[in-house]
Amino acid sequence: MQMKALLFDFDGTLLDTNELIIQTFMHVLEERFPGQYSPKDCIKFIGPSLKETFEQITPNEVDEMIEKYRQWNHEHHDELITEFDGVLPTLEKLKEQGVRMAIVSTKRRDTIKKGLELMGATSFFEFLIGIDDVNHVKPHPEPVLLAIEKLGVAKEDVMMIGDNYHDIEAGKNAGVKTAGVAWSIKGEEFLKQYQPNYILQHMTDLLQIVKES
Incomplete structure (x- = not known):
């Protein structure tokens, strides 16, 4: 059976999609917190929902950060996935x-x-x-x-x-x-x-x- x-x-x-996710986080976080995050730091954000992640990082800007993330992610999706x-x-x-x-x-x-x-x-x-x-x-x-x-x-x-x-x-x-x-x-x-x-x-x-x- x-x-x-x-x-x-x-x-x-x-x-x-690991490279896509890491690069997307780096793009939005570098803009908001210049020099504070490395690609290695972004690995821990793989898995949880975007809401969960941004509630921890930028609790007062969750929706705005999710929107920025989704926009960049969508634009670069096809070139960065394998x-x-x-x-x-x-x-x-x-x-x-x-x-x-x-x-x-x-x-x-x-x-x-x-x-x-x-x-x-x-x-x-x-x-x-x-x-x-x-x-x-x-x-x-x-x-x-x-x-x-x-x-x-x-x-x-x-x-x-x-x-x-x-x-x-x-x-x-x-x-x-x-x-x-x-x-x-x-x-x-x-x-x-x-x-x-x-x-x-x-x-x-x-x-x-x-x-x-």
Whole structure:
């Protein structure tokens, strides 16, 4: 009996947007706080929602900073993203095997769609859940529970996959299996602290995990 459904985070899991995110943060923060942030400092902002991040950095200018971030990010999106190795062929095989798939992200749906279209991966996913679909973002279980409800499958047949602790915690909080990806910019050891059921060394690992689960 194989696993029936896989929920994927998007940024840093299926699409390598790390360079795009870091450069976007550097652009908006350098303008506001010249010389105070380095690209390395920006790694910790990968994962949380923009609201969460800017509430910590500029609590009185959250909306303004998010708008600046989104504008620069949108303008430079296509030139700064790359695909992770093996993602598309693996998604294709999973789809052929009848595994159901959806995206659960803290990004806006229009931005996720843009990335999926560029990758040529739109057809693999039944639906997307973005920040505009929920009241609480990961690590809260709401986005994962919403995805399970839409799929109409049992929790034990579902796995949440991501590159950050938000993904693993959200999966655990929702009562599903979890997998971290070793290509996370935060590193495999960082993810292991959160005790996911699996760590994927390569996207193709999923093919075996799905069969055995």
